[in-house]
Amino acid sequence: MASHSSSKIAIYGAIGANVAIAISKFVAAFFTGSSAMLSEGIHSLVDSGNGLLILFGVHQAEKPADARYPFGRSKELYFWSLIVAILVFSVGGGMSFYEGVEHLKHPAPITDPTWNYVVLGLSLVFEGISFFLAFREFNKSRGDAGFWATLGRSKDPSVFAILMEDLAALLGLVIALGGVYFGHMLDNPYFDGGASICIGLLLVSVAIFLIYKTKGLLVGQGVEEETLDALEALARQQRGVEQVRRPLTMYLGPQDVVLALDVEFHDHLSAIEVEKTVDELQDTIRANHPEFKRIFIEAKGLSGKQRNPLAPDPTSPQI
Structure with missing residues (x-):
C-alpha cells in the first residue's frame, strides 16, 4: 500500500503539470499558428487523461478480493495501462503525425514565436519536475541495475508508464523548440511540420513499448x-x-x-x-x-x- 501511495505522487504531479501545460500550449498554438505547438498541446492533453486512467487503475487494483474476484483485481492496473498505451498510439501519435503532414501540405509561416518560446520554456520546467518525481519513484526499485535493465524488469505501470510519458514529453518539447526556432530563423514552415511528424513518431514508439509491456503482464507473465x-x-x-x-x-x-x-x-x-x-x-x-x-x-x-x-x-x- 505504501508503494502505491508513493507512486500516486508521481501520477498527481504528471496530471497537474500536463493540464497546465496543455492549456498554455493550445493558447500559444492559437496565437502563433504553430503545428508543432498544437501537436504538443494534444500530447499534453492525452498525457493528462492517461494519468487519470492510470490513477483509476491503481484505485481499482486496491479493491479487496471477493466471491466474484477471488484473487482480487490487481490486474485492472494492467488493463487501464493498456488503454493508455492505445490512446498514446492513436490519439497522441496519430493526431500529431496527421497534423504535421497537413502542415507540410499547407505550410503557414510563424509570425511571432515569442509565445512559443515562453510556453515551451515553462513546459520544460514543469515536465522536468514531473519527470523528476517519476524518476525518483523508479529509482526506488532500481538498485545497482542500469536504467534500461530496470525499465525492462519493472512490472508497475504506475511507475514505468508515467516515466516513459514524461521522458517522451521532454524529448517532444526539445523537438518542438527546434522546429519553431529553425522554422522562424530560416523562414521555412516545413521545419514546424517536420517537428510535428517527429513528435508523432516519438509517441508511437513509446506506445508500442507500453503495449508490449502491458500485454505480457495481462496474458500472465511470470517472474524472472x-x-x-x-x-x-x-x-x-x-x-x-x-x-x-x-x-x-x-x-x-x-x-x-x-x-x-x-x-x-x-x-x-x-x-x-x-x-x-x-x-x-x-x-x-x-x-x-x-x-x-x-x-x-x-x-x-x-x-x-x-x-x-x-x-x-x-x-x-x-x-
Whole structure:
C-alpha cells in the first residue's frame, strides 16, 4: 500500500503539470499558428487523461478480493495501462503525425514565436519536475541495475508508464523548440511540420513499448529466471526435500504474485513433518520475496503419490 501511495505522487504531479501545460500550449498554438505547438498541446492533453486512467487503475487494483474476484483485481492496473498505451498510439501519435503532414501540405509561416518560446520554456520546467518525481519513484526499485535493465524488469505501470510519458514529453518539447526556432530563423514552415511528424513518431514508439509491456503482464507473465532459481534453492534447502519442479508464477499486480510449487519429500517423513516443513518454506519465501502474496505448495512422496496438498497458510489472503 505504501508503494502505491508513493507512486500516486508521481501520477498527481504528471496530471497537474500536463493540464497546465496543455492549456498554455493550445493558447500559444492559437496565437502563433504553430503545428508543432498544437501537436504538443494534444500530447499534453492525452498525457493528462492517461494519468487519470492510470490513477483509476491503481484505485481499482486496491479493491479487496471477493466471491466474484477471488484473487482480487490487481490486474485492472494492467488493463487501464493498456488503454493508455492505445490512446498514446492513436490519439497522441496519430493526431500529431496527421497534423504535421497537413502542415507540410499547407505550410503557414510563424509570425511571432515569442509565445512559443515562453510556453515551451515553462513546459520544460514543469515536465522536468514531473519527470523528476517519476524518476525518483523508479529509482526506488532500481538498485545497482542500469536504467534500461530496470525499465525492462519493472512490472508497475504506475511507475514505468508515467516515466516513459514524461521522458517522451521532454524529448517532444526539445523537438518542438527546434522546429519553431529553425522554422522562424530560416523562414521555412516545413521545419514546424517536420517537428510535428517527429513528435508523432516519438509517441508511437513509446506506445508500442507500453503495449508490449502491458500485454505480457495481462496474458500472465511470470517472474524472472533468477527469481525462479532463488525459489528452487530455498525449497531444496528445506529438510526432507528431494526434488522440486520448476516453480510456476504469475503477476496479478506489481506486488501481488501467485506462486505454485510442486515438491517431493522423503517417504520417511510423516504428514505432520511435511506440513511443518511446508509452513517453514512458505515463511522463508515470504521473508525473501514479499511480493508472493499467494503460495500454493503440492507435497508428494518420492513414489509420486500425492501425500498432502496444501493451500496457502492462514496469513495468505483468504476469500
